[in-house]
Amino acid sequence: xxxxxxxxxxxxxxxxTIATVIWGLVGFSAGLLIACQLFWPELxxxxxxxxxxxxxxxxxxxxIFAFVGNGMFMGIYYSLQRLCKxxxxxxxxxxxxxxxxxxxxxxxxxxxxxxxxxxxxYAELExxxxxxxxxxxxxxxxxxxxxxxxxxxxxIYVAIWFYIATAITVAVLHIVNSLAVPDSAFKSYSIYAGVxxxxxxxxxxHNAVAFFLTTPYLGLMYYFLPKAAxxxxxxxxxxxxxxxxxxxxxxxxGPHHLLYTALPDWAQSLGVxxxxxxxxxxxxxxxxxxxxxxxxxxxxxxxxMLKFMVVALTAYGxxxxxxxxxxxxxxxxxxxxxDWTVAHVxxxxxxxxxxxxxxxxxxxxxxxxxxxxxxxxLANWHFWIALLGxxxxxxxxxxxxxxxxxxxxxxxxxxxxxxxxFLETVLQLIPMYRLRAIGGTLYIIGAFVMAYxxxxxxxxxxxxxxxxxxxxxxAKKTGxxxxxxxxxxxWLEGKPLLFTTLTLVAIxxxxxxxxxxxxxxxxxxxxxxxxxxxxxxEVLGRDIYIREGCVGCHSQMIRPFRSETERYGEYSxxxxxxxxHPFLWGSKxxxxxxQREGGKYPDAWHYNHMDDPRLTSPGSIMPRYSWLxxxxxxxxxxxxxxxxxxxxxxxxxxxxxKGAAQKSLSTQASQVVANLKQGSVTNAPAxxxxxxxxxxxxxxxxxIKAMPASPAPAPKTAALNTVGxxxx
Amino acid sequence: xxxxxxxxxxxxxxxGVISVCLFFxxxxxxxxxxxxxxxxxxxxxxxxxxxxxxxxxxxxxxxxHE
Numbered sequence: 001x002x003x004x005x006x007x008x009x010x011x012x013x014x015x016x017t018i019a020t021v022i023w024g025l026v027g028f029s030a031g032l033l034i035a036c037q038l039f040w041p042e043l044x045x046x047x048x049x050x051x052x053x054x055x056x057x058x059x060x061x062x063x064i065f066a067f068v069g070n071g072m073f074m075g076i077y078y079s080l081q082r083l084c085k086x087x088x089x090x091x092x093x094x095x096x097x098x099x100x101x102x103x104x105x106x107x108x109x110x111x112x113x114x115x116x117x118x119x120x121x122y123a124e125l126e127x128x129x130x131x132x133x134x135x136x137x138x139x140x141x142x143x144x145x146x147x148x149x150x151x152x153x154x155x156i157y158v159a160i161w162f163y164i165a166t167a168i169t170v171a172v173l174h175i176v177n178s179l180a181v182p183d184s185a186f187k188s189y190s191i192y193a194g195v196x197x198x199x200x201x202x203x204x205x206h207n208a209v210a211f212f213l214t215t216p217y218l219g220l221m222y223y224f225l226p227k228a229a230x231x232x233x234x235x236x237x238x239x240x241x242x243x244x245x246x247x248x249x250x251x252x253x254g255p256h257h258l259l260y261t262a263l264p265d266w267a268q269s270l271g272v273x274x275x276x277x278x279x280x281x282x283x284x285x286x287x288x289x290x291x292x293x294x295x296x297x298x299x300x301x302x303x304x305m306l307k308f309m310v311v312a313l314t315a316y317g318x319x320x321x322x323x324x325x326x327x328x329x330x331x332x333x334x335x336x337x338x339d340w341t342v343a344h345v346x347x348x349x350x351x352x353x354x355x356x357x358x359x360x361x362x363x364x365x366x367x368x369x370x371x372x373x374x375x376x377x378l379a380n381w382h383f384w385i386a387l388l389g390x391x392x393x394x395x396x397x398x399x400x401x402x403x404x405x406x407x408x409x410x411x412x413x414x415x416x417x418x419x420x421x422f423l424e425t426v427l428q429l430i431p432m433y434r435l436r437a438i439g440g441t442l443y444i445i446g447a448f449v450m451a452y453x454x455x456x457x458x459x460x461x462x463x464x465x466x467x468x469x470x471x472x473x474x475a476k477k478t479g480x481x482x483x484x485x486x487x488x489x490x491w492l493e494g495k496p497l498l499f500t501t502l503t504l505v506a507i508x509x510x511x512x513x514x515x516x517x518x519x520x521x522x523x524x525x526x527x528x529x530x531x532x533x534x535x536x537x538e539v540l541g542r543d544i545y546i547r548e549g550c551v552g553c554h555s556q557m558i559r560p561f562r563s564e565t566e567r568y569g570e571y572s573x574x575x576x577x578x579x580x581h582p583f584l585w586g587s588k589x590x591x592x593x594x595q596r597e598g599g600k601y602p603d604a605w606h607y608n609h610m611d612d613p614r615l616t617s618p619g620s621i622m623p624r625y626s627w628l629x630x631x632x633x634x635x636x637x638x639x640x641x642x643x644x645x646x647x648x649x650x651x652x653x654x655x656x657x658k659g660a661a662q663k664s665l666s667t668q669a670s671q672v673v674a675n676l677k678q679g680s681v682t683n684a685p686a687x688x689x690x691x692x693x694x695x696x697x698x699x700x701x702x703x704i705k706a707m708p709a710s711p712a713p714a715p716k717t718a719a720l721n722t723v724g725x726x727x728x
Numbered sequence: 729x730x731x732x733x734x735x736x737x738x739x740x741x742x743x744g745v746i747s748v749c750l751f752f753x754x755x756x757x758x759x760x761x762x763x764x765x766x767x768x769x770x771x772x773x774x775x776x777x778x779x780x781x782x783x784x785x786x787x788x789x790x791x792x793h794e
Contacts, residue, residue: 003782
């Protein structure tokens, strides 16, 4: 047999392992800091760059894209070369992928604390970074497909299918969800508004979980689990069904993040049905993994890598059973906006992604350095402390979630809300938040122990930058083999580009069926006459709301439950959000919903509340925003923002930004200052950020209120009034 | 709420039915194709991760992981 000699590139794998460990420690630590801020609000050190609102996206991005992202690349770059019997297609693209990805992470770590954010969950990075992500992702995809095309193995193993699905789908999700019109170097407005933006965002958000946190790791499971157990996967047939079932169903399930919201009912129903069906392929995959260990459970007792793997698969099974349960509307009515969701995602993140990544690291580092793990005892110690940490995280958060949901819905026998003050329901959770922080601390201690163990392992061995091997090239095609079905799955596995196209079609069907009708029927959406675009001052106030990450704790979506309408007011209508670029419905309530906040309190209340929330709400866990009282409002940005909003569809009159907008802004700011004086706040300059934020908060939800009177009436310009009429 | 927005969309109820039918079609095809695979092929594919390629002889001293 004619053998070809070639070398696997281990340098790129090592680079990603180092990045995985470092970013993991950073991401976990950021999570612990913000977890502590929920019972110790002063922990932002009264700095605007370290508030919960700004650091929460930093934590989620660091864990998802930095820790799991680098872990995914680490595993793929190692396994792909060996499954294809080929070196990576291009070393240049490999290193472009590595350094580009690290640069993106650093950019995120700088811009998010600065408040440069789109506010769309897991897609917070602004447009220049979005473009960089697309470029780096294309480099990765070309490298992936190029390697597959140059393979010396005739058939494509199932792990690689999962890699292909990941590469294609993440590209589609990222591009579609990130479409925006920039108004400056680091600020843009989503081209979608309100309910459409919400659907696109959660189509993205859900599938970021599916195709960034799940499918690549399932592929890695199909490679690393057989390696570690030294036995083939339990059922290769089941893996085929697992793959097609999973990628086809996953893409439809996004609307389950928007149950009981203003999203159309048919889209919600589709989300529910497909979410429940997801149990089948998810559990098929999990059982395929666990059953691979049939007859090898003795190894699990001895090998810490397998221990981590088994817990990872178990956590995957729990999270993928719980996810569909949470997608049932009656369950969701209790769980949504509570810490139950936080517990759910952390079962997946800490258990599935975290433990699986630790498992890969313990397996890879000794092999890259041609040695044994420095201390199995320490690895076992890491396993138990991380498991304990996960328990201490998850159990209190489940308890907190259910407590929160029940308290929100509790009525007295006289049919009044039992806990009308939202703060009561928050203070009830403080002990659980403390326990959660203990769990997070244990998990982080374990991660530091792992880093030390891996560092000592590397020090004790010799790094093998390239592994030289031999393999036979793929035989030239000599026509279809006799007796074989030329169109069967075997044939398909030999056609990577066709396979890629079919995968793309599978994921596009779900997205298209759900999203396109939302646009086709746009002209039929009856807008609400009184709903008008935000005034210039409110636009700037809304941008401050976005900058500070208020959406991380406050929803703007009142569900049609009596418990919510009693507490907040009229339930939210889709027509109210047609000028919301982006939507700010939120996904968690650590504070109350703000959809009907306008007119609820006087302007002076908001002023004092932002200065120190504990002045107006004793015991509040909200951080102080005292810098808003002194920082000057950036009115120079107004013309570009009005113009950008017009481009995305907000009907500001032509030329509005050339004078009229500034005049409107000054008039409304003076009105807010006058209102503040009535409330004994006499020293508030009209050109500070707090004025714009108050204007925005006082506008929230007022457009459809039956009673027009409010403590802080938002003056509308004549130009804006005509806008409303044109939309009837 | 949907009634406020989309009451005039014709046949919207069919969306769910069509979607589920599509899924069962894809799922059925995947199951049938998986079942029709030859045992020898399935066995060969399932052991692929265990084969990293043949180590080169001149690399004496280099550990072979499998």
